[in-house]
Amino acid sequence: MTEIPEHLLKRAAAARDKSKAEPEPAAAAEPAAEEAAGDSRIPAHLLQRSKAAKAGKDAPVEESGGGVAVAEKVGAVVAAGPAGGGVPIGAGPGGHTQRLLTVVKSGTIQDVKATPVDKVHTWPHLLAAEFVAALACTALVFVFSIFVHAPLLELANTNQTPNPSKAPWYFLGLQEMLTMFHPMVAGVTLPGVGMIALILTPYLDRNPSNKPEDRKFATSIQTVHLMFWAVLVIIGSFFRGPGFNFVLPWVEGLFFEL
Structure with missing residues (x-):
């Protein structure tokens, strides 16, 4: 605490000493009540009810109009005011009802703090890394x-068809599937299923994390897709010879021009 x-303790002590030095107001209570009784603005039945409440009696009081009023029963809960000579309930030393608990330093009511988030700006963190990666790829190709x-x-x-006749490397996977399945299945069904699976992956895996270990489903789908296509391209490039028949490149040679 x-x-x-x-200085506040000294001020409180001086106030207590001053209250003890003041005379008790009990002696001046009755003249004040008589003075109030002489005032025609206060009804007599209200004055009588006030006297009965201060005295703590439950006796009936006569009203000016001839009726009878019962004084309010307050018991130990109601405390007589200074005019009645009593001390309020819960008062401190010297009859004071106010106490100084502590002094709170001034400050803002709301302490607003920025919540840290796992985000960075696109520039320079992302674009700088992408630029360096582009330079590295260009140097590697060079x-x-x-x-x-x-x-x-x-x-x-036009009069001589090369044997084997192979598509560009990025279409060799599709050409390899044509040797295994019906053209409708190899050219439409399987590529369509693969594309739909890749499109639906972000909706099926709603994990907001960008760590590979937390995205096992999405990572597995992408890995299976890449490995399936890479294996088909490698087979079509290095293991297909004349007539697009299966050959071993270390036995019959390489029928693919880099």
Whole structure:
């Protein structure tokens, strides 16, 4: 609890001493009551009821109009005021009803504090990292192009179909599925199911966390999709020979141009 300042303690002690030095108001109570009785503005039955309440009696009091009024029974709860000479219930030393409990330092009523959130600004935290990643990818492609010879092929001969005839690498997965399933299944059904599954993944996995260990369902769906497509592309690129038949690249050679 906060300590009470010394000047407030001295002021409270002086007020108590002053109240003890004042004469008791009991002697002046009756003249004041007689004075009030002589005042025609206060009805007589109210004065009589006040006297009966101060005296703590339950006796009937005669009213000016000839009726009878019963004094209010207050018991130990009602305390007589200073005019009756009594001390209010719950009063402190010297009859004071006010006490100084503590002194509270001034401050704001509402202490508003910013709630920390797990978020950062797009610039520079995200865009700076993406820019560095783009530079790294560009440097990797540049170095790769130095060591890997990738010339343009000769003009296509319409009278001679190459064997095997392979699609670009990003379509080799689809071409590989055409060797296993009906064209309707390989070209429409399976790719459509995969795309719908990827579209519905954010709605099925509503976890707001961006940590991979907390997003097992979404991570599993994406991993299965990538691995399925990567395996098909690798098989179509390195394990398919003339007639698009299955071959072993370390036995019959590589039928794919990088």
